[in-house]
Amino acid sequence: MSDPRPVPLLALRGIGKSFLGVRVLHGVDLDLAPGEVHAVVGENGAGKSTLMKIVSGAYAPDDGTVEFAGEARVFRGPRDAQRAGIGIIHQEFNLLPERTVAENVYLGHEPVRRGLVDRREMVRRTGQLLASIGETALPADTPVGRLGVAQQQVVEIAKALALDARLLIMDEPTAALADHEVELLYGLVRRLQERGIGLLYVSHRLTEVFDLSDRITVLKDGHRVDTLWTADTTAGELVRRMVGRELSHYYPDRAGPDDLGPVRLTVRDGGNRKLRGVDLELRAGEVLGVGGLQGSGRSALARALFGVAPFTSGAVTLDGAPVRLRSPRTAIRAGIAYVTEDRKGEGxxxxxxxxxxxxxxxxxxxxxxxxxxxxxxxxxxxxxxxxxxxxxxxxxxxxxxxxxxxxxxxxxxxxxxPRILLFDEPTRGIDVGAKAAIHDLVRRLAREGAAVLMISSELPELLGMSDRIVVMRDGRIAGELPAGATEEQVVALAVDATRERVQ
Amino acid sequence: MRTVQPRPLPMRLLRARPGGILPILAILAVLLVLVALRQPDFLAPPSLMSFLGRSAPVILLAAGQYFVIVSGEFDLSVGSLVTAQVVVAARLIDSDPSRTWPVVALLLVGGALVGLVNGLITTRLRVPSFITTLGMFLILVGAVYLWSDGAPKGGLSEEFRRYGRRAFEDVPVLGRVPYALLVLLVLVALAVLLMRSDFGRTLVAVGDNPRTAELSGVRVWRTRTIAFVLSGLAAAVAAILLGGYSGVSFQAGVGLEFGAITAVVLGGVALGGGRGSVVGAMLGALTLELLFALMNFYGVSGALRSTVQGAIILLAVAVSATRNASRQGET
Structure with missing residues (x-):
């Protein structure tokens, strides 16, 4: 799709990047006009964050060019990109909690008078800056640690604007926000747009993408699939473009009706800091797949069942008897095993x-x-x-x-x-041959009567291995799918494409 | 392609891998040659036996320190614990032989108790062990001065002292075998057995990666606390031997914690835990003692001891750190 406006603020041409010989971006193009909100969507591992890190100067591209404000640029690092006018708001904020709003906003380039930091001037300028984006209620001399998450986000944005950012990258900006705070962010994004600032908006949440963006670029496996006008597309269409690829290898046969044994494990209304209202049943002989995006509570579920971060509410039964899984040791004694996703760090x-x-x-x-x-x-x-x-x-x-x-x-x-095995990304970072061997092992264990719960971000693996799939979103189980479900169905549940659009 | 199989024992023992005992054996051999060149008499059985007996306390402290270091912690309190034990023993025994055994039992309990407190504060209250044991060091120094009004009182009984200074005389070939050496040999055997047991392997596992250990059902806090208790017990035995050998003073244990840490590092044990053997740590202590003896023979001032120790720590850690860095790509 060609850009209708003459000079785009940002133009990426044929961006490619490899890590350790693995290509994670293949010739990606992207245009952003001043005042445009351009959403970037894709599954886990599609290359979104790598692309954003290239734009913000954290990585240098192997191929292709980055044009910013009509000039080809090679950024030597994040500071270089910042000076050029590109700001990035990370999911995790980069603020000093003990320092005031003004001190954070002007960190590293404080206004100076006679060799000393001019505090009054700093507070005044911060107030002006905040007023210019409609945030008059935020006092510039409050320590940042006392502010709520939404207000801290505003401080992050003001920090970027203080450096005269003309392009802002927002990486999952609503991940940490409560529902009513999301509305406030919408207003802020609109005001930034009016100032002519271009926004690259990375999000898993399709509702926001549709509410805010002018255009959407879809990435899959490091390729740009398409760039669409938001007004001309639907959530279903978008999900179809995010998924869909050929099966790369064969999976062992699924469990037949005779293979299923009694219910081994149940969870009723289980909850903790990361999980809410989880109901789950796991039978002997089955492989239950758990899908969902990163941070949706998949790993938190496995860690709750293994007693690493136990359920604080709800009830768990094991072979019909109530149990309290309060530490890995008690879980192991109860016959549960856990293969962690972070093999190097804790495996x-x-x-x-x-x-x-x-x-x-x-x-x-x-x-x-x-x-x-x-x-x-x-x-x-x-x-x-x-x-x-x-x-x-x-x-x-x-x-x-x-x-x-x-x-x-x-x-x-x-x-x-073990009678119950919890696998969290059992084949992450493993070559194809060993992958197939581990798939066979998992199936063999189920056939011998173990109850298996398997978390996977790889949709083909999830669909190929599972007898049943539950998909998680925001710490809850968003839905359950039978064997033979499609990638689209899983992604639709994971990104909440079924929810009605606001407006 | 082949699947895993055990390899023959000699190959496993001699393979030069990080944490193995080959390097320290090599250093020890070089020092022995230098000693033989300068002072051949030193290697004659009687004087060698005395040397080994004299080195026993430091070797035991190194073993105690090893348990703590290999589990990923530090114990800086052992030196002052030794001092405190010697001073307390002298005052309680007050030269009365009948009190010897009760006091020995009390010292062992006291050592274990100090280790227990160190361990619980470190693991349960999450105070870094460096700080915990530094605090314990200062507390013990102050407490012992306070309790004895600034000068050691009482005296040790002959019964108590003989373990540190007496020997079996007229032993064929060896000449004399100090009691301390026998105590050492028994405890060395126990330490080696302990490190081959489930507990020993788990201790190293905790030092390698406490997260992995926790997720495999290890009670990390308990394992580390036991390591501190073992270090405290080692200090108690060392205090009994040292008190016997060199008598009662506020200087009895000064600097021993650093000697022990130097020995452990020299023996190929990784600071931060997870690598190295208890035999290596004890050989490290022996090597260090031999080095000091050698310095003595060559007329180097004894005042240089702490400088030498410091240099060894820095050198040993730097060598193992750079070796690890160059191996990072291999995974």
Whole structure:
């Protein structure tokens, strides 16, 4: 689509970027006019944040050019882009809570008089700046830590404007806001638009995208799929463009009706800081897939069930009996295993041997149950059964590939004969061959009677592996889908495309 | 392609990997050669046995410090704990032989208790162990001065002192075997067994990655607290041997915590935890003592001891840090 206005504020041409040989952006084009709100949407891993980091100067593109205000620019870093007039508002704010609004807004370029910071001038200018975007109620001399999240966001925006930003990038700006605060943000965005500031708006929430944007660029797997006029498209259309790709490999057969056993685990109205009103049932023999966007509460659900961040309300039963899963140790004793998504950070002991890694949980929890020799023998059998490739079982695990590390983690849990297995992104960062092996293992465990809950951001994996899928959004279960559901159905639930548009 | 298999034991022991004992054995060998060149008599059995007995307290402290360091913490309180124990023992025994054993028991309980407090404050109140044990160090120094009105009182019984200074005489070949050396050998064996047990492996796991350990069902706070208790117990035994050997003074334990930390680092144990063996730590202590003996033979001033220790800590940590950095790409 060509741009109707003569000089775009920002023009990206053929932007490409690779990390460690993996291409994450392929020839992306994007135009932004002054005063335009341009939304960028796509699944997790579509390349949105990488693209935004290129625009804001945090990364340099491998290919393509960035034109800002009619000039080709190569930013040497975020400060360079800031000086040119590009501001970015991150999801996590970058504010000093003990300092005042004015001190934060002018941090690093305070107005100076006779070599000293001119506080009065700083407060005056901040007041003016805030008034110019209609935020007269915000006192410039209050410590930022006392403000609410929505007001802190305003401070972030004012901070960018104090540097004469002409382009603002907003990354999931409503993620931390309450519903009524979102309305306030809408007003602020409109006033920024009127000042001729261009906005790149990254969001998962299609409601906002439709309410605010003039145009929408859809990214998928690092490619630009399309750029659409918001007025000419619908939520359904957008979701169709965000998904849809071929199945890359075959998945093991699903559970038949005879494979399903009794209900192993139930959750009634479970809630904690990140979850609300979760109702869930998990049967022996099934693989229950959990979909949803990052931060939707998928991992929080697994961590609640494993006692890492337990439910603070609601009731959990295990094989019909009520249980309180208040620590990983109690969950393990109850027969639950958890394969974390952060393998390096909390899945492996990087500097210990393969064998020590495989023995970790057994030694800690069931030290008295079986003899040491028997336990070590069992661990060796399991390492062989999951086909770990290593120079020896005394090799440090950090020298193994991601797939082999994951297999060792699996062996650690299998040694405890768990009845319930929670997998959080079990194949993240794992090569294709090992991926298929882990898929087979997961299915085999279910067939042998384990109840499996599997979280995955990869839609083909989620659809290919699950006997049933629940999709999470904003800490709740947004809906449940049967086996054979489509990617569109999952994404529609995850981004809330079904909700009526405001207005 | 092959799946995992155990490798023969000798290969596993000798493989030069980070945290292994090969480097410290090499350093020890070099020092022994230098000693042999300068002072061949030193390596004759009687004087060597005395040297080993004399080194026993420091080696034990290194083992105690090892448990704490390998689990990812520090214990700076052991030096002042040794001083406190020696002074307390002298005052309580007050040269009365019948009180020896009750006081020995009391010292062991006291050492364990100080370790328990260190451990609980560090793990439950989340005070960094560096600060916790520094605080304990200062508290013990002050308390012991207060309690003894500024000068050590009483005296140790001969019964108490013999473990630090007596030996089995006229042993064939070896000449004399100090009691302290026997105590050391027994405790070395216990320490090695402990590190091969489930608890020992879990202790190293906690130092490597406490998050992973927690998520695998390890009670991280309990494991680390036990490490502090072991360090406190090691300090108590060291105090008994040192009190016997060198007598009662406020200087009895001064600087021992740094000696122990230097020894542990020299023995290839990673600061921050997760890597290194207890044998390496104890060999580190022995090497350090030998180095001081060597400095003595070559007429280097004893005043340089702390400078040498400091240099060793910096050098050892720098070497292991740069080695780790160059290995980062291998995963």
């Amino acid at each position: 492996i002991l990087a500097r210990q041997s393969v064998l020590d890694n495989a023995l970790l949980a057994g030694r800690a929890v069931f030290a008295a149950r079986s003899g040491r020799t028997a336990r070590t023998g069992r661990a060796r059998e399991l390492l062989a059964a999951v086909e770990v490739r290593a120079a020896g079982d005394d090799q440090e695990i950090r020298f193994l590939s991601g797939g082999n590390q994951q297999k060792v983690v699996l062996a650690r849990w299998l040694a405890l004969d």
